[in-house]
Amino acid sequence: MGIVKISEELHDEIRLASSAMARSINAQAEFWIRVGMLAELNPQLSYNQLTKKLLREQAPTLEELARE
Secondary structure, three states, X not given: OOOOOOOHHHHHHHHHHHHHOOOOHHXXXXXXXXXXXXXXXXXXXXXHHHHHHHXXXXXXXXXXXXXX
16 A cells, blocks of 8 residues: 555545545545546546446456556
């Protein structure tokens, strides 16, 4: 497990979102990171399509996401 330094402002936003989405702060940050990676690799896909990709696969790695 690594440590990622982020601004206090972003941490506060993650905390708020994690409460609303019933996720831990780490799980919320990881979700946003995965969605962001998918969005960069698949700019033609909508948010709904990106989240469906995440739901179809159990925690895909960056390598797996890049192969698609």
